[in-house]
Every structure is written in structure tokens, then in C-alpha cells.
Amino acid sequence: MNKIVAMAAKDIHILFRDKLGFFFTVFFPLMMAIFFGAMFAGLSRGPANIPIALVDQDRTSASERFIERLGQASGLAVEQIPREEALEQVRRGRTAVMVTLTPGFGAALDNPFVTTPEVEMTVDPTQFAVAGMVRGVLLEAAGAELQDLMSDPARLxxxxxxxxxxFESLPPSDARDQMLTFLDLSPRVSSLIDEMGLGAATGGNQGFGPPLEIEQTEVQAERPGPTNSYATSFAQAMLWTLIGGSVSFSMSIAIERSRGTLMRLLVAPITARHLLAAKGLACLGATLFTSTALITLGITVFDVRPTSYPLLALALLCGSICFCGIMMALSVIGGTEQAAAGIGWGLSLPLSMLGGGMVPLFLMPEWMQTLGNISPMKWTLMAYEGAIWRGFTLNEMLLPCAVLVAIGVLAFTLGARNLRWDTG
Amino acid sequence: MLVFDHVSKSFGDLRAVDDLSFEVEAGEVFGLLGPNGAGKTTAINMAVGLLEPDEGVVRFADEAFDRDPRDAENRRSLGLAPQSIALYEQIGGADNLRFFGRLHGLRGTDLEERVVACLDFADLTDVGKKVVSKYSGGMKRRLNLAVAIIHDPELVLLDEPTVGVDPQSRNAIFERVEQLRDAGKEVVYTTHYMEEAQRLCDRVAIIDRGRLMALDTVPALIEAHGGPGNLVVRTGDSESRHETTDPLGTLAELQARQAVDHFQYLPPDLETVFLNLTGRALRD
Incomplete structure (x- = not known):
């Protein structure tokens, strides 16, 4: 038994002496716990952090009352803006859902017995889960409106x-007379229920249909966009290609060092600048090739139809430049191949989470979404999706592309300046 | 000509090389011997420009050696076979040679001719296309050496080139080193194996704790630092060992006292010189 304890103690001792092992055993799980804890803490407070763009085309006191109710509902952050601006926000991925209260909505809300109030919901096709949550909050608000109406004899x-x-204008019939009798009685339904001592056991709106009709469309219904779900999944896959490529290449310098070939290269009549350029070019070429091959497969086999091929080429180039720089920075941080790989993936995973590479940004707390701006993955996805299905214009594409190139150049410069050229 | 002129190099408090001076002539195999931590690798790294001396000058071909490893010019004249097998194992032997040849500026038919010559030099012509990971240890060692000479350099630095190889491959490497000498190259050869140095090296420098302890031809070193030889005598069931500089005289004295059944004289060798100069204490 003592021998087993001694061997186990030795292994634990070695584990904690190994900084990388310690990172993955203790620090990384802790980081994940904090990340998901912070994210789901936001959800547990309700989906108040889900931004929706609201367009009020009705502009009645009833529609304003409904908007106010939505604003108070837990789950949504309502921003009332003009229709075109709202549509742009959905298209750019800044908000998942646009809700439009069409003319006549208020009148129907105040008198839902003849016409059910209707709203239009325009959604980002990648955010169906979020759209479902918004739909639930809308129905809840409409139900509350109906309940208020039924319990207010004056309004009813x-x-x-x-x-x-x-109904009186209609030709006489038994049905018409029964309806008129019902309408005469209905304001007293609540008091009659109370008189029978049934109280809250019955709902005020029993016997009616759904309190709200929601007509859902995708943003692409009005503009050219993705033909299917592969449009979004291939953008994600291309991002992971970049991540994998940059981590692999970051290991290559450490591998050259550990296997002695770095010494041969340094002794050869070439400069360190040549070496850096070669590594950068190889990483750029490989990531560009693999991401291009992926989207080509998507286009030819999975019916992905980019909205702009020139912008797609621009996005691919900028994404590769960015991750080429990241590769160089990772090479500096990781002295050995194991360290380079560990640190590469250890950084990539949380940055992917922050950048919406794993969990939709809308599900995150607002501070985390803001923090996501530091993630190159967020800008890469934005550029890819902008060219593949969001229908970005050149002007719209400039921001994510400029951010990607800036990150790439900065990371490459920092990495190149601090790269260890010693061979031991 | 490679010249170390009063060269010193420290790492923190450790003086790895201390006032080291020597010259390597063309057509000479120059042995650099020393125990672990003696400063051999530091000296090699300074010779190829990977390290900059703190004091003194490392020169090559009578011109000041540019110590910046990013400056390419002087490196065209030297080739290094590192102690570790520094090859790309995922590609073929010929492709390794081709790659490093291109780095040294070889192109077209010049490059292909050198690849063929180096494969032949390493006796790897038949397996040139095979990936290096499939090579035996000896084949990798020979290719490691061939890569160092792909660009036909004037100075070849071989850092323990026979580590971990079988006697046949070791002998093959010896022959290749002798070929390089015969071709007029300067060869700097570091090793822990004294019999290799004794066989191959025209001159040997023994360094310890960064300092040059002795530098001369092997016979001269033995003469100066080898001390007496050993006369081993067996009489009946007993065997005795006698240090002597006059084995015949000593043997006669012993015979006069008692009949000697068997004797063997062990003259001093390079290992004796090495141990006499660097001591017998273990080095870590």
C-alpha cells in the first residue's frame, strides 16, 4: 500500500510541477466554471439581455401600452427604432429579432373578440432558439393584456x-341574438364567477383562442441570403479551420527547436526575417487554402450561396491574416510543442466562447457581449457571415476586416519581436 | 581558417568559455574534447554565429566573423552537423538534402548534382526517396552529416556525430570524415570517445571549465601529459600492475626476482591524457 501511495504522490507532485498540466487541471476548469457561471447567471435573471428591435407602425395608446409591458417583462431588452434600421440590425447580427406592431394592432388588442392582434417577427435564422424565447414573452404579454381587459368591466x-x-347591423338570426346576449353578459362574467366563489380558479380568457397571432419571417425573405443552415455551419467550420491551423503552426517553431532543425535553419545563410516570413506565409497559405476548400465544398455540395464572392474572398484573406498573426503570438508564449498546443487551445476555446463560436452572443450577459469584442473569432464570424448570408456591403465589411487585419498585424509583430531564437 | 582569439563567454555567473584560443587549418581534423559542461557546445555555437562572444573574436577565413546569426554571408562557408538528429523526418532523405541545399542558394542541376553526391557520400542512394522516419539510427546519422556538407562548405563542424550508432555505422562515419579531410576541408570534431579522436584527429584541444588545458597532436599530447605506461605481469595465480616509462627495464627487474609467466604493456593513450588533465571526478 505504501508503494502505491508513494507512486501516486510522485505522480501528483509531477503534475503540479508541470505548469501546463497545472493549467489544464486547475486553472482551465476554473476559467470554464467562471465563464459558464457568468453566462448562465445572466440567463437565470431571465432573458432581459435578449435585445429585440421593435417597430411600432400602429402608434396607438394600446400599442404603446403593449410596448411598455414588453419593456417591463423579464427576458427582453426592447429598443424602439425605425423599421429599416431594425432590419439592418438583424441583418448585421446585432439583434436576433425584429418585432413589428402593424397598423390595427392596438385596436385588435383592445377588442380581441373579433380580430386577434397580430405582430410580425423577423428573425436571424441562426437564432431560432432566441426567437422562440421572444415568441413566448410576446404571448405572455398579450395574455396579460387580455386578462386585464377581461377583468376591467369598463374596457370590456x-x-x-x-x-x-x-352584430346589430347584421340580419336577424338566432346566432346573432345569442351573440348579443353573450356580449351583454360578458362584462359581468368576472363578478358572476366571484359570486359563485370560483375566483381565480378559472381564467378570464377561457374559451378564446390564442391572444396573439405571430407571423414569423426570416430576414432573408426581404433580401438575398442563406439558402440553408449550412450557410451558417460552414462559417463556423471555417473559423475552426483557422483556429486549428494557427495552433498547429504555432507548434511548428517549438518542434523545429526541439528536433534541432531550428539550429540548422539559423546556421543557414538566411535571416530571421526569412524564417518569420516563411512561417507566416505557410500559415497564411494553409489557412487560406483550407478555409477556401471548405467554403467551396459548401457551395458545390451543400448549396451555400454567398451573397458576394469578392467580399467572401476579402473575408477569407483577412481571417487568415488575423490567425497568422495569432499563430506567431502563440509561438512566443509556448516554448515547447506541448506548451504551444496547450496554450493555443487553452486560449482559443474561451475566446471562441466569447466570440459566439460556441454559444450565441445573445445568450450572454451584456458585459460578456461587450467583452466579446476582444475576440478575433467574433470578427471572423461577422466577416464570413457578412459575405455568405448577411449580405454585407463593402462598407459594412470594412469594420470586421479592418479589425481582423489589425489584430493579425499586431499579434504577428509582438510575436516576431519576442520570438526565442535560441536553439536549446 | 577558423580562429578563436582569446574568446570568452559567460551565462550569468557561469563562465562557459574562458580565454579560448586556437586555429583550425585547411585539410585538418581538429578534435575538441572535454567533459560534460566543458564549453564545447558554447564554442561550436560561437563558431557558427549562434552566440556572440563576450570578449575576444571568432574569425573565419581571416576576416572578422559577423556574430549576428541573421547575417548570412559568412555562413555559406560552414556546415554544421548538430549532436541531435536535425532532420525533417516526414520527408525523404533526398528531399531533406534538397531543402537545405536551396537554403544555401543551390538551384537546378547544381542542386541535383550535390544531392546525388551527398546521398552517395552517406551511402543512402538506394533509400534517398524513403521518408527519414523509416531510416535506422545509423542512416539518420549519416544523413545528418550529409546535410551539413550539401553546399560544399570549407569548414564542417561535427558535434558528437557518432552518438548512438552501431560499430559499422561509426566506422562508415569515420571514413566520411577522412574523405572530408582528404578533400581539404577544415573539420572540427567534438566527441566523448577518445579512441575516435585518437584515430581521426590531427590535432586535439582538451578544454575543461571553459579553459584550454592542452592543444597538440595526439602523440605530442601523450608524450607531454600521458605519464607512465602500465606493465601488467602475471606470476602463477597472481597478477600485478606496475607504472613505468621503461617497460623492458622493469620487466627485467621483475624477472630477476621471480619467473614471469605472462606480461602485457599498456602504453599511455589519449584517455589517460584526458583523465590526467581533467581529473577523475564525475561531471554533471
Whole structure:
């Protein structure tokens, strides 16, 4: 037994002496716990952090009341903006859903017995889960409106008076008479229920249909965009190609060092600049080739239809430049091949999470979404999706591409300046 | 000509090379011997420009050696076979030679001729296309040496080129080194194996703790630092060992006292010189 304990103690001792092992055993899980804890802490407070763009085309007191109710509902961050601006936000991925209250919405909300209030919901096709959550909050708000109406005899009476006038204009029939009797009685439904001692056991809106009709469309219905879900999945896959490529190439310098070939290269009549350029070119070429091959496969086999091929080429180039720089920075951080790989993946995974590479940005707390701006993965995805299905214009593409190139140049410069050229 | 002129190099408090001076002539195999940590690798790294001396000058071909390893010019004249097998194992032997040849500026038919010559030099012509990972240890060692001479350099530095190889491959490497000498190259050869140095090296420098302890031809070193030889005498069941500079005289004295059944004289060798100069204490 003592021998087993001694051997186990030795292994634990070695594990904690190994900085990389310690990082993955203790620090990385801790980082993951903090990340997901922070993210789901935001969710547990309700989806208040899900931004929706709201367009009020009705502009009545009822629509304003509904908007106010939505604003108070836990789950949504409502921003009321003009339709075109809202559509742009969805298209650029800044918000998942645009809700439009069309003309007549308020009237239907105040008198839902004849016409069910309708809203239009325009969604980002990659954010169906978020759209489902928004749909639930909208229905909840409409249900609350109906409940208020049923429990307010004055409002209900006003609605019924309006409806009575309509039914009285119809030709006499038993059905018409029964409807008029019902409308006469309905304002007193609540008090009659109370008199029977049933109280809250029955719902005020029982017997009615859904309190709200939601017509859902995708943003691409109005503009050219993705033909299917592969448009988004291939953008993600291309991002992971860049990540994998940069980590692999970051290991190559460490491998050259450990296998002695770096010494041969340094003794050869070439300069360190030649070596750096060669590594950078190889990484750029490989990532560009693999991401291009992936999207080509997507286009030819999976019916992905980029909205702009020139912009796609620009996005591919900028993404590769960015991750080429990241490769050089990773090469500096990791002295050995194991360290380079470990640190590469250890950094890439949380940055991918922050950048929306694993979890939709909308599910994250606002501070985390802001923090996501530091993630090159976020800008890469934005550029790829902008060219593949979001229909970015050149002007819209400039921001993510400029950020990617800036990150790439900065990281490459920092990496190149601090790269260890010793051979031991 | 490679010249070390009062060269010193320190790493923190450790003086790895201390006032080291020597010259290597063309057509000479120059042995650099020393125990672990003596400063051999530091000296090699300074010779190829990977390290900059703190004091003194390392020169090559009578011109000041540019110590910046990024300056390419002087490196065209030297080739290094590192102690570790420094090859790309995923590609073929010929492709390794081709790659390093291109780095040294070889192109076209010149390059292909050198590749063929170096494969022949390393006796790897038949397996030139085979990936290096499939090579035996001896084949890798020979290719490691061939890569160092792909660009036909004037100075070849071989850092323990026979580590971990079988006697046949070791002998093959000896022959290749002798070929280089015969071709007029300067060869700097570091090793822990004294019999290799004794066989191959025209002159040997023994360094310890960064300092040059002795430098001369092997016979001269033995003469100066070898001390007496050993006369081993067996009489009946007993065997005795006698240090002597006059084995015949000593043997006669012993015969006069008692009949000697068997004797063997062990003259001093390079290992004796090495141990006499660097001591018998273990080095870590």
C-alpha cells in the first residue's frame, strides 16, 4: 500500500510541477466554471439581455401600452427604432429579432373578440432558439393584456358596445341574438364567477383562442441570403479551420527547436526575417487554402450561396491574416510543442466562447457581449457571415476586416519581436 | 581558417568559455574534447554565429566573423552537423538534402548534382526517396552529416556525430570524415570517445571549465601529459600492475626476482591524457 501511495504522490507532485498540466487541471476548469457561471447567471435573471428591435407602425395608446409591458417583462431588452434600421440590425447580427406592431394592432388588442392582434417577427435564422424565447414573452404579454381587459368591466363594456353595434347591423338570426346576449353578459362574467366563489380558479380568457397571432419571417425573405443552415455551419467550420491551423503552426517553431532543425535553419545563410516570413506565409497559405476548400465544398455540395464572392474572398484573406498573426503570438508564449498546443487551445476555446463560436452572443450577459469584442473569432464570424448570408456591403465589411487585419498585424509583430531564437 | 582569439563567454555567473584560443587549418581534423559542461557546445555555437562572444573574436577565413546569426554571408562557408538528429523526418532523405541545399542558394542541376553526391557520400542512394522516419539510427546519422556538407562548405563542424550508432555505422562515419579531410576541408570534431579522436584527429584541444588545458597532436599530447605506461605481469595465480616509462627495464627487474609467466604493456593513450588533465571526478 505504501508503494502505491508513494507512486501516486510522485505522480501528483509531477503534475503540479508541470505548469501546463497545472493549467489544464486547475486553472482551465476554473476559467470554464467562471465563464459558464457568468453566462448562465445572466440567463437565470431571465432573458432581459435578449435585445429585440421593435417597430411600432400602429402608434396607438394600446400599442404603446403593449410596448411598455414588453419593456417591463423579464427576458427582453426592447429598443424602439425605425423599421429599416431594425432590419439592418438583424441583418448585421446585432439583434436576433425584429418585432413589428402593424397598423390595427392596438385596436385588435383592445377588442380581441373579433380580430386577434397580430405582430410580425423577423428573425436571424441562426437564432431560432432566441426567437422562440421572444415568441413566448410576446404571448405572455398579450395574455396579460387580455386578462386585464377581461377583468376591467369598463374596457370590456366599451369593447362590447362596439361589437354590439356591429352584430346589430347584421340580419336577424338566432346566432346573432345569442351573440348579443353573450356580449351583454360578458362584462359581468368576472363578478358572476366571484359570486359563485370560483375566483381565480378559472381564467378570464377561457374559451378564446390564442391572444396573439405571430407571423414569423426570416430576414432573408426581404433580401438575398442563406439558402440553408449550412450557410451558417460552414462559417463556423471555417473559423475552426483557422483556429486549428494557427495552433498547429504555432507548434511548428517549438518542434523545429526541439528536433534541432531550428539550429540548422539559423546556421543557414538566411535571416530571421526569412524564417518569420516563411512561417507566416505557410500559415497564411494553409489557412487560406483550407478555409477556401471548405467554403467551396459548401457551395458545390451543400448549396451555400454567398451573397458576394469578392467580399467572401476579402473575408477569407483577412481571417487568415488575423490567425497568422495569432499563430506567431502563440509561438512566443509556448516554448515547447506541448506548451504551444496547450496554450493555443487553452486560449482559443474561451475566446471562441466569447466570440459566439460556441454559444450565441445573445445568450450572454451584456458585459460578456461587450467583452466579446476582444475576440478575433467574433470578427471572423461577422466577416464570413457578412459575405455568405448577411449580405454585407463593402462598407459594412470594412469594420470586421479592418479589425481582423489589425489584430493579425499586431499579434504577428509582438510575436516576431519576442520570438526565442535560441536553439536549446 | 577558423580562429578563436582569446574568446570568452559567460551565462550569468557561469563562465562557459574562458580565454579560448586556437586555429583550425585547411585539410585538418581538429578534435575538441572535454567533459560534460566543458564549453564545447558554447564554442561550436560561437563558431557558427549562434552566440556572440563576450570578449575576444571568432574569425573565419581571416576576416572578422559577423556574430549576428541573421547575417548570412559568412555562413555559406560552414556546415554544421548538430549532436541531435536535425532532420525533417516526414520527408525523404533526398528531399531533406534538397531543402537545405536551396537554403544555401543551390538551384537546378547544381542542386541535383550535390544531392546525388551527398546521398552517395552517406551511402543512402538506394533509400534517398524513403521518408527519414523509416531510416535506422545509423542512416539518420549519416544523413545528418550529409546535410551539413550539401553546399560544399570549407569548414564542417561535427558535434558528437557518432552518438548512438552501431560499430559499422561509426566506422562508415569515420571514413566520411577522412574523405572530408582528404578533400581539404577544415573539420572540427567534438566527441566523448577518445579512441575516435585518437584515430581521426590531427590535432586535439582538451578544454575543461571553459579553459584550454592542452592543444597538440595526439602523440605530442601523450608524450607531454600521458605519464607512465602500465606493465601488467602475471606470476602463477597472481597478477600485478606496475607504472613505468621503461617497460623492458622493469620487466627485467621483475624477472630477476621471480619467473614471469605472462606480461602485457599498456602504453599511455589519449584517455589517460584526458583523465590526467581533467581529473577523475564525475561531471554533471
Amino acid at each position: 363594456g366599451a369593447a362590447n358596445s362596439q361589437n354590439s353595434l356591429f
